[in-house]
Amino acid sequence: MLSGLNHITIAVSDISRSFDFYVHTLGFTPKARWATGAYLYLGNLWLCLSADVIASHEDYTHYAFSIRSEDFDAFAAHLKSSGVTEWKTNKSEGKSIYFLDPDGHKLEIHDGDLDSRLSACMKHPYEKMVLF
Known part of the structure; x- marks a missing residue:
C-alpha cells in the first residue's frame, strides 16, 4: 500500500x-x-x-510549497526582488504566489493546506464539486 x-x-x-x-x-x-x-x-x-531536455509547460501542472502565513509577505517580496516571473494571479483561498523556476517549471508558495482549501470550498464549491 x-x-x-x-x-x-x-x-x-x-x-x-x-x-x-x-x-x-x-x-x-x-x-x-x-x-x-x-x-x-x-x-x-x-x-x-x-x-x-525540457518539455513544454503549457498545462496547469505545478508544484506548491508550504509557508507559514506570517512569513508569506516577506518571502513573496524576496521572490519578486529575485526577478522571478509570475505566471498566474491567486484567486483561491489563502495567500499564494505563482512563479517560474529557471526552466519554466510552474511553482507556487501557498500559506494554506488541504483543510483550509476544503473549508473554503464548502462555502463556495467549484462547479459540480463533490466533497467526501
Missing part, C-alpha cells in the same frame, strides 16, 4: 543554475550534487534535479 509521496524529479537544462535557484532563492538544503543532477531537501520533501 502507498504511504505518501517519495520524491519529485524535475528535468532541468542547467544543473548549476537550477541548484543555485532552489538552494539560494527558495531555501532548499543541498544533500548531493553531481555532473547531471542534485538531491535537495525541504521539510520532508526530497527533490531531484536531473539534467535533461
Whole structure:
C-alpha cells in the first residue's frame, strides 16, 4: 500500500543554475550534487534535479510549497526582488504566489493546506464539486 509521496524529479537544462535557484532563492538544503543532477531537501520533501531536455509547460501542472502565513509577505517580496516571473494571479483561498523556476517549471508558495482549501470550498464549491 502507498504511504505518501517519495520524491519529485524535475528535468532541468542547467544543473548549476537550477541548484543555485532552489538552494539560494527558495531555501532548499543541498544533500548531493553531481555532473547531471542534485538531491535537495525541504521539510520532508526530497527533490531531484536531473539534467535533461525540457518539455513544454503549457498545462496547469505545478508544484506548491508550504509557508507559514506570517512569513508569506516577506518571502513573496524576496521572490519578486529575485526577478522571478509570475505566471498566474491567486484567486483561491489563502495567500499564494505563482512563479517560474529557471526552466519554466510552474511553482507556487501557498500559506494554506488541504483543510483550509476544503473549508473554503464548502462555502463556495467549484462547479459540480463533490466533497467526501
